[in-house]
Amino acid sequence: MDRQKIIDALKKALEDKGKKKFTQSVELAVNFRDIDFNKQENRLNLEVVLPKGKGKEQKVGVFADGQFALEAKKLGVLVIGSDELPKIAADKAKLTSMLSYEFLAQPNLMAVVAKHLGQVLGTKGKLPKPLVGTKIDEAVERAKKVVKIRSKGKYLPVTHCPVGTENMTPEDIADNIEAVLDAVKAKTGEQRIKSIFVKLTMGKSQKIGE
Known part of the structure; x- marks a missing residue:
């Protein structure tokens, strides 16, 4: 995955933040293909340390x-x-x-x-x-820096996880996204990743690579 494409998608997502009464999270969604999550061995159950942290206090x-x-x-x-x-x-x-x-x-x-x-x-x-x-x-x-990556049920070929907040720089969030994607690819293989999106809690999804 081209790092610049990640940063470009993040910048678009962050442009959409507006003014909210709370700090929005930046969320990553990864869609898969040709994986049968009905099989226990294929399901995702990963923990990843975000190198730049979550961007907010984790109790x-x-x-x-x-x-x-x-x-x-x-x-x-x-x-x-x-x-x-x-x-x-x-x-x-x-x-x-x-x-x-x-x-x-x-x-x-x-x-x-x-x-x-x-x-x-x-x-x-x-x-x-x-x-x-x-x-x-x-x-x-x-x-304080760990995020959990889980399959969404037996039949949904997608996973979501937070990778930062709107107050972080696109570069720092990109570091976190790369750490998550490296862990996911090690489990599934890169060829089984169909598409990747980023969004703010209340924002529109932005596809990485477009």
């Missing part, structure tokens, strides 16, 4: 006790102890408010988190990543 929560909790608190993230899980599970409003977070967990708490919150977090793709083989501060910084 991070850490399920931890003891020393893990103390270290996490120093980073200013939401820290949830194992003794809090039953109460959160019973509080639907609290649990719903947490769905905008990305989660990490102390390894020995993974099963406990799954027991109490797995039914909700799992269906939303929000199950925590175990803190294994990495420092908490590095894991938190990664979580």
Whole structure:
């Protein structure tokens, strides 16, 4: 994919932003051909670190006790102890408010988190990543920049994901788009990508390459 074509499409999309009362996200849509997403092995379930970040704050929560909790608190993230899980599970409003977070967990708490919150977090793709083989501060910084790329159901040959906001430069958003496309192409092959579009939350879609 020609980088300049990505930047040109982004500039067109950003021209359409107007004045909104909120910061719009820049969204990437990739359409596929000749892929049977009904087959489990073909479905997309990827995580990509956006090199230039999301362009807005990503809240991070850490399920931890003891020393893990103390270290996490120093980073200013939401820290949830194992003794809090039953109460959160019973509080639907609290649990719903947490769905905008990305989660990490102390390894020995993974099963406990799954027991109490797995039914909700799992269906939303929000199950925590175990803190294994990495420092908490590095894991938190990664979580702030990660986007998830999922197939849209069994029969829809398309995927969408945010790649920045309207306040970012086209060049920085292009860096993020290239990272996403590299990951997608590694899974599907470039020849199975039919078309690619970018748009603002409330804007018109702009096809990359036109």
